Amino acid sequence: xxxxxxxxxxxxxxxxxxxxxxxxxxxxxxxxxxxxxxxxxxxxxxxxxxxxxxxxxxxxxxxxxxxxxxxxxxxxxxxxxxxxxxxxxxxxxxxxxxxxxxxxxxxxxxxxxxxxxxxxxxxxxxxxxxxxxxxxxxxxxxxxxxxxxxxxxxxxxxxxxxxxxxxxxxxxxxxxxxxxxxxxxxxxxxxxxxxxxxxxxxxxxxxxxxxxxxxxxxxxxxxxxxxxxxxxxxxxxxxxxxxxxxxxxxxxxxxxxxxxxxxxxxxxxxxxxxxxxxxxxxxxxxxxxxxxxxxxxxxxxxxxxxxxxxxxxxxxxxxxxxxxxxxxxxxxxxxxxxxxxxxxxxxxxxxxxxxxxxxxxxxxxxxxxxxxxxxxxxxxx
Numbered sequence: 001x002x003x004x005x006x007x008x009x010x011x012x013x014x015x016x017x018x019x020x021x022x023x024x025x026x027x028x029x030x031x032x033x034x035x036x037x038x039x040x041x042x043x044x045x046x047x048x049x050x051x052x053x054x055x056x057x058x059x060x061x062x063x064x065x066x067x068x069x070x071x072x073x074x075x076x077x078x079x080x081x082x083x084x085x086x087x088x089x090x091x092x093x094x095x096x097x098x099x100x101x102x103x104x105x106x107x108x109x110x111x112x113x114x115x116x117x118x119x120x121x122x123x124x125x126x127x128x129x130x131x132x133x134x135x136x137x138x139x140x141x142x143x144x145x146x147x148x149x150x151x152x153x154x155x156x157x158x159x160x161x162x163x164x165x166x167x168x169x170x171x172x173x174x175x176x177x178x179x180x181x182x183x184x185x186x187x188x189x190x191x192x193x194x195x196x197x198x199x200x201x202x203x204x205x206x207x208x209x210x211x212x213x214x215x216x217x218x219x220x221x222x223x224x225x226x227x228x229x230x231x232x233x234x235x236x237x238x239x240x241x242x243x244x245x246x247x248x249x250x251x252x253x254x255x256x257x258x259x260x261x262x263x264x265x266x267x268x269x270x271x272x273x274x275x276x277x278x279x280x281x282x283x284x285x286x287x288x289x290x291x292x293x294x295x296x297x298x299x300x301x302x303x304x305x306x307x308x309x310x311x312x313x314x315x316x317x318x319x320x321x322x323x324x325x326x327x328x329x330x331x332x333x334x335x336x337x338x339x340x341x342x343x344x345x346x347x348x349x350x351x352x353x354x355x356x357x358x359x360x361x362x363x364x365x366x367x368x369x370x371x372x373x374x375x376x377x378x379x380x381x
């Protein structure tokens with residue numbers, strides 16, 4: 001089988017995990033790595049016996065790669081990706097694809113103009129539970145949604161934020177929990193429940209000594225009149241991961257890695273309108289949702305891009321759909337800071353001015369020792 005030659009830009013953290021994953025993917029071959037830290041670059045290049053570069057342009061222009069994974073800090077995702085796309089090199093960007101919607105737009109346009117394959121590392125899309133939930137939504141089993149709820153509460157220590165000068169800063173990350181830890185489940189929420197048209201959010205820095213938010217909540221409004229609620233934080237323990245979508249014909253719940261679905265015998269509005277007695281209730285039954293086991297995780301997204309290049313296989317996590325989570329994140333961030341509702345699509349120039357203002361006030365952070373260690377449990381950044 002022909003192999004797709006991959007390079008990885010940024011190998012001090014998650015990038016080194018992707019390098020390890022490639023050893024088990026027969027469709028790919030790791031051929032080059034780059035990192036601004038020469039010691040890190042030399043170490044990883046030596047470990048995998050590949051060329052190492054301290055600049056991403058050198059890697060992309062080397063002729064050694066057909067595709068790259070961009071595993072740098074967030075602000076560098078767009079320039080690295082667009083540079084590659086213009087040179088007909090396929091791209092997987094780590095999440096989120098960009099800090100701002102305007103930068104994300106540029107990535108989507110560049111991919112379309114060049115014709116390359118563009119994916120985002122939302123590996124949750126490869127899980128059997130997500131695939132089953134997406135099938136239910138595509139089949140219209142829930143009907144029109146009237147309510148959504150997503151809670152994604154987790155924990156990070158102060159030591160985590162103190163591990164790198166860019167963590168927890170507007171200049172380094174462009175946000176807090178919303179831009180770093182929450183995008184995976186935001187992507188699930190948006191891809192299943194759809195983008196709201198307006199958010200009214202509250203953001204807070206509750207538990208950590210950082211510039212950015214470690215807690216966010218929002219009331220959501222949708223174009224069809226539906227309403228929703230969203231909450232995320234790095235201040236909770238034990239973790240909670242909960243998604244509920246309520247439709248006229250059914251209810252879907254994802255919680256703790258499990259998927260449940262209830263089907264109504266009559267649409268809920270019809271059941272209300274035709275009830276004969278004051279205490280009549282709609283009838284519903286829980287259906288066992290078929291879960292088809294499949295490969296999941298980072299390796300599944302890497303293999304899928306390779307097969308998209310080789311065989312035109314549909315992308316599991318298209319980069320263009322990564323724009324949804326950036327829209328949502330920017331809207332909540334802006335609403336929380338401004339204390340007013342914000343519409344979606346977010347006004348591009350307004351958000352650029354907003355984030356640039358925050359970056360100007362961002363203060364340099366001194367740390368004792370920089371640590372680039374991937375989460376050993378789940379691989380989140």
